[in-house]
Amino acid sequence: MTNDPTIATDREPVVVDTDDVARRLEAILLIVEEPQSLVSLATAVSAPVPAVRQALETLVDDYDGRSGGPARGFELREVGGGWRLYVREEFDDLVSEYVGGQAPSRLSQAALETLAVIAYKQPVTRSQVASIRAVNVDSVVRTLLARGLITELFADAETGAINYGTTDALLEHLGINSLDELPHISPLLDGADEVAEGAEEGGRR
Incomplete structure (x- = not known):
């Protein structure tokens, strides 16, 4: 340099x-x-x-x-x-295999809750998920990415924030063909839309 x-x-x-x-x-x-x-x-x-x-x-x-x-x-x-x-x-496969080998066979409760929010609210940013769950989700998102259950969909044009969504691997694990087959649990996520909208507005400021 x-x-x-x-x-x-x-x-x-x-x-x-x-x-x-x-x-x-x-x-x-x-x-x-x-x-x-x-x-x-x-x-x-x-x-x-x-x-x-x-x-x-x-x-x-x-x-x-x-x-x-x-x-x-x-x-x-x-x-x-x-x-x-x-x-x-060129090292994507190497890293995926390594991280996958280090990951536990079962997801933690925090990972399951985060995965549920992403599945039902996608596309959704990490900050929006954190706002809905009221906890930091950085490490959990990394775990879900490493397990191939979620993926980066696109970056927000204004804020640059990455929007996440679920993958076909999740559908396979759940034994369903599409997200439309997920059970309706909107009552359990009351207020999530308002929180997500608030996070979006905050990100634009």
Whole structure:
């Protein structure tokens, strides 16, 4: 990586340690669940947007092996207007097999409840599921993704939030042909629509 001490802005040049910005970005990107915009990342690492853009480009080159070293097993991609780390496609099967081998044979109660909310409210974002369940669902969503029971459908055009839905694997496990065959449990989810709508409005602010 290189240091560019004079990242240009509309005002006077700002001295920026690009290497330090890149390290800060890596720390944030390792824990985020959804693509992060340039502005969001710049705010998180307290650096100008041009410096963040330059650091991201440097990281992409580094991870892709264009900086002299070998390509990494992961890559940094811009998806839906935001940036996020992804496993390289060639290692998808490897990671799925590993995670699947580590997963318990039975889902926890928290995972079952989260899966039910996604099944009945899909497409739905992680924050909406968390609002309905009133708990953090990050780790549970990762578990359901690893088990192949849910999948990422699309990213919200405005917020970049990932919308999740169930997979055919869930239908197979339940022994049904379509989601229309799920039992009607709307009374058990009273208020869920209002909570979900509130989460959507909050995400737009």
